[in-house]
Amino acid sequence: MHSHKLTTGIFLIGGLVLFGIGLFLISSRHGLLSRNFEVYTEFTHLNGLQNGARVRISGMDAGEVLETRAPERPDSRFRVKLRIQEDLHSLVRTDSVATIKSTGLSENSFIDVEKGTNRAPESPGGSTIVSREPIDLADLMKQGSDLMATTRASIEEVRGNADRALQSAGMAAAHTDHLVVAMSANLKEIAASGKKTVDNVSEIVAQVKQGQGTVGKLLSDQNLAADLDDTMSNARQSAINLNHASSHANETMADFQARDLLGRAEAVLENTRQATQQLNQSVTTFLASGPAGENAAANLRQAVASARQSMSNLADDTEAIKHNFFLRGFFKRRGFFNLNQMTPAQYRSSKFVKGHSSERVWLNGNELFITRADEIEDLSKEGQERIDEALSVFVPYLPNSPIMVEGYSTDGHPSERFRRASERAAKVRSYLENRFGLNPRLTGVIPMSDSPPPDTGKNVWDGIALVLIH
Numbered sequence: 001m002h003s004h005k006l007t008t009g010i011f012l013i014g015g016l017v018l019f020g021i022g023l024f025l026i027s028s029r030h031g032l033l034s035r036n037f038e039v040y041t042e043f044t045h046l047n048g049l050q051n052g053a054r055v056r057i058s059g060m061d062a063g064e065v066l067e068t069r070a071p072e073r074p075d076s077r078f079r080v081k082l083r084i085q086e087d088l089h090s091l092v093r094t095d096s097v098a099t100i101k102s103t104g105l106s107e108n109s110f111i112d113v114e115k116g117t118n119r120a121p122e123s124p125g126g127s128t129i130v131s132r133e134p135i136d137l138a139d140l141m142k143q144g145s146d147l148m149a150t151t152r153a154s155i156e157e158v159r160g161n162a163d164r165a166l167q168s169a170g171m172a173a174a175h176t177d178h179l180v181v182a183m184s185a186n187l188k189e190i191a192a193s194g195k196k197t198v199d200n201v202s203e204i205v206a207q208v209k210q211g212q213g214t215v216g217k218l219l220s221d222q223n224l225a226a227d228l229d230d231t232m233s234n235a236r237q238s239a240i241n242l243n244h245a246s247s248h249a250n251e252t253m254a255d256f257q258a259r260d261l262l263g264r265a266e267a268v269l270e271n272t273r274q275a276t277q278q279l280n281q282s283v284t285t286f287l288a289s290g291p292a293g294e295n296a297a298a299n300l301r302q303a304v305a306s307a308r309q310s311m312s313n314l315a316d317d318t319e320a321i322k323h324n325f326f327l328r329g330f331f332k333r334r335g336f337f338n339l340n341q342m343t344p345a346q347y348r349s350s351k352f353v354k355g356h357s358s359e360r361v362w363l364n365g366n367e368l369f370i371t372r373a374d375e376i377e378d379l380s381k382e383g384q385e386r387i388d389e390a391l392s393v394f395v396p397y398l399p400n401s402p403i404m405v406e407g408y409s410t411d412g413h414p415s416e417r418f419r420r421a422s423e424r425a426a427k428v429r430s431y432l433e434n435r436f437g438l439n440p441r442l443t444g445v446i447p448m449s450d451s452p453p454p455d456t457g458k459n460v461w462d463g464i465a466l467v468l469i470h
Helices: 002-029 086-091 137-209 213-220 222-259 261-287 296-322 328-334 344-349 381-391 414-436
Strands: 036-043 054-057 060-069 078-085 097-102 109-113 128-132 358-364 369-371 377-379 403-407 443-447 463-469
Touching (some): 036 086, 078 086, 078 109, 377 414, 381 414, 381 463, 403 414, 414 443
Parallel strands (some): 054 109, 403 443
Antiparallel strands (some): 060 078
16 A cells, blocks of 8 residues: 555656646747747738747747738738747847748748847837838739740730741742843843944034033033132022021011010010009009008008917917816826927926837937038938838827827037037927828927936937827
């Protein structure tokens, strides 16, 4: 009895040990015992990607696919959740690109994430990585098949054209042979007549050379020949000048007739005269004094001044309503009344920053701006591309979350740093509103000179920081 209990205990202990070893191996295989972080990516086609598929960073095993969420609409994309080892977090940046790949023809799909660049910040946990759609082998084979069919059709067409061309050439040669045979008798008669004509011409030329006849005298008398050349030259030049003058006159008349310039000029003058009269009458009526001795111009100026005063009063009333006991709770919960009326000191200590979760992207000024000859900075094309890449981190929260554009500068005295930081932040906000259609009420700028807020991990910065509050 005692031996049976001992055997049962040893069996149970051995089973627990084996179960623990198996659980440890499975956990290690799936990375459950190591530190991990999770990110997302999206694809239009999954190409056989399954939950549990491997995730690699530039070819190195780094994690696995946790979840694949189907799109809610046909024009949406599949959202894939990835778990990646924390010790490889420094390689996953905001400019990393995820792609679905397959191991040969075995259709075992996995996700490969390209390493980011040093200039891009690390991709935070829960963010979305930019994706590149996979290349479908079936589509490539279909395109190759279509290309071969098109090539085969072109070859057949060229072959048919060549056959028809050769057939036409053969028929033309046969017709030429028949034509030569039919014209042989006529050619002989033409040749005999030509020989006779040549003999007559030779005889006439011999007489001309001897000075016989009018032509002979013209050819032998040099003075007469020179006078004749001058006369012909003058006549030719006169004819050319006459032709030019006649052509120019014809063109001028045709242009006048086609455009009806004279009629149009008269109409324009008449319209100008009438418009001038009407303008004079209108100005006279506008400046005429009314019953109280005031003219319309004075009344108009008074109306504009009153409208300006009314708008100013309305702005003051609106600002007072914001601080009303019944409404100010909304703005306190939100953390701000107006993003553009916060001072740097208020911004650093406000609940708007400390009491909300935020996403922050740092952008270096040298990568965003170029300096013109007049010492004014402009947002460069490369800078616009960097801002587009950085904003991809905020896409899941747009367009209803506030975005602050923090401006920084380390050049010059304090007032110069403040001015440069303000200009940089304003130019970036203008680009964001025009490029992405952001809500102006939820997009603010704050010039921070060269001092970032506390707890941001940076003591000094020169450039821009994009901060999304959610």
